[in-house]
Amino acid sequence: MKFSTVLSPHLQPVNSVDRVMLKVLLALIPGIAAMAWFFGIGIWINIAIATVTAALAEAFILKLRGRPVIATLKDLSAMVTAVLLAISLPVIAPWWITVVGSLFAIVIAKHLYGGLGYNPFNPAMAGYVLLLVSFPLPMTAWPPPVEIATVHLSMADVARLIFLEQRPDAISFDALTRATPLDSLKTQLGLNQTVSAIRDGEVFGLFSGKGWEWVALAYLVGGLWLLWQKVIAWQIPAGLLLGLGLLASLGFSIDSEHYASPLFHLSAGATLLGAFFIATDPVTAAATACGRIIYGLLIGALIYLIRIWGGYPDAVAFSVLLANLCAPALDYVTRPRVFGHRA
Amino acid sequence: MLKSWSFHGGLRLPGHKHLSAQAPIIDAGVPSQLIYPLQLRPGVHLHATVNLSDRVVRGQIIADAEHALATPIHAASSGTVHAIENRLIPHPSGLADECIIIATDGLDEALPAAHPVDFRHEQPGVIRHLIRQAGIVGLGGAAFPTAIKLNPGPKRQVDTLLLNGAECEPYITCDNSLMQAEPNAVIEGALILMHALQVERGIIAIEEPMTEAFARLSEALEQHRNLRLSIVRIPALYPTGGEKQLIKVVTGKETPSGGIPADVGIICQNVGTAAAVYQAVSRGLPLTERIITVTGQGVNKQQNMRVRIGTPISELIGQAGGYSHDVKRLIMGGPMMGFALPEDDIPVVKATNCILAASDNEIVGAKEARPCIRCGDCAKACPVNLLPQQLYWHSRADNLDKCKEFSLFDCIECGCCEVVCPSHIPLVQYYRAAKSKILVKAKESEKSAIAKRRHDAHLDRKAREQAEKAERARQKKAALAKVKAANAAQERTE
Ligand code: SF4
Ligand code: SF4
Numbered sequence: 109m110k111f112s113t114v115l116s117p118h119l120q121p122v123n124s125v126d127r128v129m130l131k132v133l134l135a136l137i138p139g140i141a142a143m144a145w146f147f148g149i150g151i152w153i154n155i156a157i158a159t160v161t162a163a164l165a166e167a168f169i170l171k172l173r174g175r176p177v178i179a180t181l182k183d184l185s186a187m188v189t190a191v192l193l194a195i196s197l198p199v200i201a202p203w204w205i206t207v208v209g210s211l212f213a214i215v216i217a218k219h220l221y222g223g224l225g226y227n228p229f230n231p232a233m234a235g236y237v238l239l240l241v242s243f244p245l246p247m248t249a250w251p252p253p254v255e256i257a258t259v260h261l262s263m264a265d266v267a268r269l270i271f272l273e274q275r276p277d278a279i280s281f282d283a284l285t286r287a288t289p290l291d292s293l294k295t296q297l298g299l300n301q302t303v304s305a306i307r308d309g310e311v312f313g314l315f316s317g318k319g320w321e322w323v324a325l326a327y328l329v330g331g332l333w334l335l336w337q338k339v340i341a342w343q344i345p346a347g348l349l350l351g352l353g354l355l356a357s358l359g360f361s362i363d364s365e366h367y368a369s370p371l372f373h374l375s376a377g378a379t380l381l382g383a384f385f386i387a388t389d390p391v392t393a394a395a396t397a398c399g400r401i402i403y404g405l406l407i408g409a410l411i412y413l414i415r416i417w418g419g420y421p422d423a424v425a426f427s428v429l430l431a432n433l434c435a436p437a438l439d440y441v442t443r444p445r446v447f448g449h450r451a
Numbered sequence: 452m453l454k455s456w457s458f459h460g461g462l463r464l465p466g467h468k469h470l471s472a473q474a475p476i477i478d479a480g481v482p483s484q485l486i487y488p489l490q491l492r493p494g495v496h497l498h499a500t501v502n503l504s505d506r507v508v509r510g511q512i513i514a515d516a517e518h519a520l521a522t523p524i525h526a527a528s529s530g531t532v533h534a535i536e537n538r539l540i541p542h543p544s545g546l547a548d549e550c551i552i553i554a555t556d557g558l559d560e561a562l563p564a565a566h567p568v569d570f571r572h573e574q575p576g577v578i579r580h581l582i583r584q585a586g587i588v589g590l591g592g593a594a595f596p597t598a599i600k601l602n603p604g605p606k607r608q609v610d611t612l613l614l615n616g617a618e619c620e621p622y623i624t625c626d627n628s629l630m631q632a633e634p635n636a637v638i639e640g641a642l643i644l645m646h647a648l649q650v651e652r653g654i655i656a657i658e659e660p661m662t663e664a665f666a667r668l669s670e671a672l673e674q675h676r677n678l679r680l681s682i683v684r685i686p687a688l689y690p691t692g693g694e695k696q697l698i699k700v701v702t703g704k705e706t707p708s709g710g711i712p713a714d715v716g717i718i719c720q721n722v723g724t725a726a727a728v729y730q731a732v733s734r735g736l737p738l739t740e741r742i743i744t745v746t747g748q749g750v751n752k753q754q755n756m757r758v759r760i761g762t763p764i765s766e767l768i769g770q771a772g773g774y775s776h777d778v779k780r781l782i783m784g785g786p787m788m789g790f791a792l793p794e795d796d797i798p799v800v801k802a803t804n805c806i807l808a809a810s811d812n813e814i815v816g817a818k819e820a821r822p823c824i825r826c827g828d829c830a831k832a833c834p835v836n837l838l839p840q841q842l843y844w845h846s847r848a849d850n851l852d853k854c855k856e857f858s859l860f861d862c863i864e865c866g867c868c869e870v871v872c873p874s875h876i877p878l879v880q881y882y883r884a885a886k887s888k889i890l891v892k893a894k895e896s897e898k899s900a901i902a903k904r905r906h907d908a909h910l911d912r913k914a915r916e917q918a919e920k921a922e923r924a925r926q927k928k929a930a931l932a933k934v935k936a937a938n939a940a941q942e943r944t945e
Contacts, residue, residue: 109765109774111781113545113791115880117866118782118814119464119621123828123873125821183821225822225874341827390826395840397831439841446858447458447835448695448708 129184131339132385133191135330139381140195142326146253146319150199150266154206155191157270161210162190169219185224189213192232192386196378196425197239198250200269200284205246209235229432230392233425240420248421252286253319256310259283289317290377290421293368302365316376324380331384340388343397347404348383348411349374355412373412382407382424392432399435399442407431456703458696459836461688462867464621464787466660467813470753471746472624473663476632478757479770481528485553485761486798487514488540492594495520499551505532509561510737512586513551522596523586527739527759530555541783541797543790550798553761565735570643575601578647578732585731586738586801591615591626591692591721592784594802597728600720601647603713612645613701613712616657616664616722617685619692620785623805625742626722628755630657630664632742633726634671640725641680643732648718653680655722656701658687689787690865694719696834708861723804743799745771749778749808758799764806765795780814782807787866821874829868829878835861839868843878846885851892854885862886 143151166186170177193209213235221227240247251257259279261269268274275284287295289311296306306312315321334340352373359367373379378386387393387407394403407427414423445451489497497514507513507526515523533554537547570578583598603609614637618626630637637655645653657664661684668682685691685700695706697719704715712719723741730736739760746753751772758767764781768774782789783797784805799806829839837858845853862882869878 109781110794111779111792113793114780115543115877115883116784116786116788116790116864117869117879118780118786118789118791118809119866119870120813120815121818121870121872121875123871124875125824125873128824128826128873179819185824223822225824390824393825395825395827395830396838397827400827439838443838443857444459444830444836446708446837446861447699448705448710448861449858 125183125185128339129188131334131337132188133184135334135337135339136191136195136327136385138330139323139327140191142323143195143199146255146323147199147251148254148261148266149263150201150251150270151195153267153270154194154197154199154201157203157206158190158194158210159187161207162186162214165211165214166219169215173219173223175223180224183224186214186218189218189231189235193235195381196232196236198247200249200251200266201246202273203270205239205243209239212238225391227391228435230386230389230428233386233428236425237429240425248288248291249281249285250288251284252311253317255318256286286311288377288421289313289320290415294415294421297366303368304365307368315374316372320377321375324375327380327384331380334384334388340384341390341393341397341400343400344388344393344404344407345383347401347406348387348408349379349404351405351408352379352412353408355409359412359416367416373415377415377422378424379411382411382428386424387428387431392428392435394435394438394442396439396442396444398444399438402438402442403431403435406434456700457686458699458834460830460832460834460867461690461696462832462870463687464689464870466687467622467746468624468627468660470622471744471755472627474628474754476628476742476755476757477770479759479762479767481555481557481559481759482762482766483555484533484763485527485530485555485759486538486763487524487551487553487761488538488798488800489514489524489549489551490540491521491588496549497521497524499532499535501532501551503532503535506530507532507553509559509739510564511562512737513553520596520599522583522588522598523737524551525586525737525739526553527761528553528555529558529560539794539797541790541792541800541803545793567735568732570646570732573646575647575649578643581732582647582728584737585727587724587727587731588738588801589721590723590727590741590801590804592788592802592804594800597720597724600718601644603711603718607713608716609648609713609718610650610652610716611702611718612641612648612650612653613698613717613719614641614644614653614655614722614725615692615694615697615719616655616661617687617692617697618658619687619689620787620789620805621689622746622807623744623785624746625744625755625804627657627661627664628744629723629726629742630661631667634664634667635674636726636729637668637722638671638675638677638680639733640722640727640729642675642677643728644718644720644725645679650718651679654701655680655682656685656697657682658691659684660687689867690834690863693834693863693865695863708858738801741799741801741803743767743803744805745808746805747778747782747808748810748813749775749780751775760801761798763796763798764792767799767806768795768808774808775810777810777812778808779811780809782809786814787870788864818875818877820876823872823874823876826873828871828873832867832871834865834867835863837862839878842885843876843881846881849885849888851885851889855889859885859889 167177213231217231217234218227265276313321353370356370356373360369394400410427411423495518497516499514501513508529511526512523513526530553534552538550540548579598587597588594641653727738743758744755745767781792841857
């Protein structure tokens, strides 16, 4: 009897990119649900706009580059990029913000560099930073969490806000939005207030901001699940949280009236989303075990430094992009000792 | 109990061993034809010591060579030499090469066994000679001549014999069943090997799940009351059965890159080899049979069989109830490092430990590779602590110097990286290709170096010749001038 021959190994692969990406999406669900609960259903609209834009853009580019369209879309990487971008945007951002960000992420940050696996910068964060720099106003217009909201928007109101940029009658822009905790901390520290006085403000909660802290916790849950599923490397979130936590502890122990507590920094803004979902993007992160720890530490430290001294209240996106630049060098200097070689 | 170390990476693979592990060993008997490839390994060819139509009996040497790495082949049953011709041989390249084909006569006559030797009273050199003459090679798959391995030379201080009973590849259970069926042969063989090496320490390493084999071996060891030999149980982790990995796990020592185990004082042998050594030395029987696992969902009966070396695989499949309807691939060895065979008329050789007839859902089909996402799973799984994704980038880009820099040649082609890769990249194929390119290039540059040396020598010689010629011409001219001058002077004086 005749058989076809192929080379070893013959065993079936135990994992696939599709499955990895699907798990990342699943792990985002608790965080997204918490966002929707505290900040309204706008986040689902953002996600819908971003995914459709990203999928169409990716399909178009793949066609242009003569690559398989369906098989590539099936790997869900464009969807992950789209969702990560969408959940970073203010939930009432006008639709074109989301479209421009998604287009930039997929077309420029991903495919211009050669597509999945070749992009040096995290596409979602590249899109986010582009938007933040170009359209600072809509990019910082966050509604207050449900606990302290004075106006309650219906689904139709939110849709009109996003698609037509029309506020419901008799509601001012100021009533609609509220400074985020990181934002108000930064502005008021600038006005020479003390941290403890600032934290009496209505936007602050148990650890950081009302609503925000629970969203962060939900992302933490999803992130821990990813760790348990071995989808992400523990070194990156561990390094990031350690880097940020250490610097924050240092500042806090030196002058707790001018530097917020480590707990505040760890649960504020996009720290936990960034630690488990954004910094862990394997394509743009360091790849060696040791390199990943340093990479995480670097992002954590950068987040703190930019939050304290930078021009923007949060800093996850900038820090990740800066660390992306260092990833290849980190990989090179942290090459592991090969079995049987001397150290 | 010895402390156990660990190496980086490795995989816990589903064993699939229940298919064959507990079943009794079936005697495959004498096939109608026995086929013996004369190429033992690339560059080592035996020549037939029998002629067409000669009658041979079991135990008779039918091929041998002077080469240092050659070991003789013995007929595994009686019959006549039917042909000496090219047949497909069990080799990853699917080559045909010269084979002796014996048509058996069913009488199964054998040479009388050689006089048994009490190894305790023999010099190591004598034992090595007996082992070589019995045709014994490593039965774990590498088929390196055992006698050579037992002679590491005076520069290396060997103090330990390590018997490898860790069958880390999925499906394979031939060593497990051997240790259960013939524990005494394994122990005796170990003692002979220790004597041949003049070492005071012997360790038999088996995997934790092999409880039955452990019990049998322990009983046999107890009877010997030998305190220098011990049994250790190690975690079942692929590829612990790799020589260097096993040494690390059992002793904590790392064989240097490019070195051999003897560099760290250890000689590794397979348990099946030890049993064969016992048969050869203490019972006077050359190596003509071995135990082979015939398994996979592609055959109807999964079992271990005692097989005459040279038996065509098709015969074994017949005895295993034939192929099942969904057989897809025929593999010699395990699913991680074994190679697929183009057909089943190929014989089993000394190194064959497993015939895996795999069905569709046991093996990977055509792989649709996607871009590397740098997830690092491959690096986490690599038992050699390489960076497979870097090796992949560089081998794909034909960046051979970078491949060497990232220690490509330390790769043991175990396949761990490829199995865990979520992008389904055929990584090991890239490494194989890059390795052979580097070797070809090295050969070429060696050749061109030789050519250049020749060319330089040629130019040198030419230059020298020319210089000599010029010198001669000059001398001639000078002489002529002298003569002329002398003549002129003479003329003048005249
Ligand atoms: S496992 Fe595959 S996808 Fe992941 S880094 Fe290695 S080669 Fe790339
Ligand atoms: S095949 Fe080579 S690179 Fe891959 S895991 Fe095995 S030793 Fe490492």
